[in-house]
């Protein structure tokens with residue numbers, strides 16, 4: 481028998497335990513139906529439907545033409561780290577350039593933050609509904625996710641009491657994501673402050689995933705737990721990026737700001753894995769800071785579209801008998817409650833796609849049964865058509 485032949489699986493425990501991304505799976509199925517000529521209304525996408533602003537693409541093309549094609553310092557090119565630090569300083573963070581790490585996407589920034597703080601056996605508190613990748617990343621670090629469940633009737637927000645009860649001697653990290661993917665919920669300053677206080681008094685680290693920090697509606701303000709106090713500055717790891725704000729999902733550019741100790745650990749982890757982010761992509765991102773007026777104008781343009789679609793989809797959903805939708809105030813998702821129809825969210829989504837060609841992601845993917853995630857980063861016409869089909873589907877279920 482060949483030494484290469486084995487009856488046991490050759491896969492590691494990490495590989496066997498990882499669940500593939502359910503949001504990307506829905507997207508793949510919808511794309512396959514579209515490729516087969518079907519008229520699919522896609523609400524599955526987790527990315528803006530706009531092109532990257534031209535001035536950013538031009539800066540990248542220029543860098544490429546100038547020969548910016550070699551390795552850079554692992555944590556990012558110095559002008560980009562300096563620009564990011566300066567932007568945070570303007571918000572009240574007192575950070576040095578050395579506390580900034582640029583990684584291959586906000587997703588990688590989150591993963592490195594978890595790897596830098598979580599040891600095997602440690603517990604990590606994750607409020608649900610949660611972004612699909614957090615539990616898997618915690619498990620890859622050998623940690624144990626501990627979920628706190630929330631529903632639409634409390635605005636999908638965890639209370640300080642719930643947080644206090646969830647903390648054990650093994651708890652190491654709390655993950656916060658406001659504005660939230662998948663619910664679009666946004667914590668107020670007082671609510672966030674109360675959670676941060678509980679976490680800090682228990683000696684926890686906090687991963688604050690602020691990737692949607694600029695996608696806010698209804699007059700909500702951008703909040704940053706790291707600047708709540710000096711204690712917070714030492715324990716909060718702030719993650720953000722360019723993907724959602726400037727429609728740069730494919731560029732793979734994330735940012736992390738933390739204490740010197742954590743930032744340097746993150747840079748070391750990165751130096752042995754992905755190394756630096758694509759060099760010319762970093763120069764594209766730098767343009768955001770060098771041309772702030774153009775960056776703000778591009779963002780404002782996209783936000784106006786998102787807000788209009790949010791309100792239209794929200795109104796349309798709440799007009800469907802049996803369906804109820806929480807008013808999101810950030811990101812580009814709505815998370816309607818479908819519990820009254822008596823189907824699991826997976827079954828609801830599978831039938832909705834099959835019978836009405838509408839793609840949505842089941843709430844179960846985000847640790848919340850009885851809900852759907854609909855992304856309104858899609859054309860107004862798709863929203864209108866999708867609402868009609870969803871209404872027809874719901875009526876059929878109630879008949």
Ligand SMILES: *Cc1c(COP(=O)(O)O)cnc(C)c1O
Nearest residue numbers: 585586587611661691721723734
């Ligand atoms: C999209 C997203 C990210 C990161 O996206 P990247 O494309 O990796 O920059 C991080 N957190 C949440 C909650 C997201 O939705």
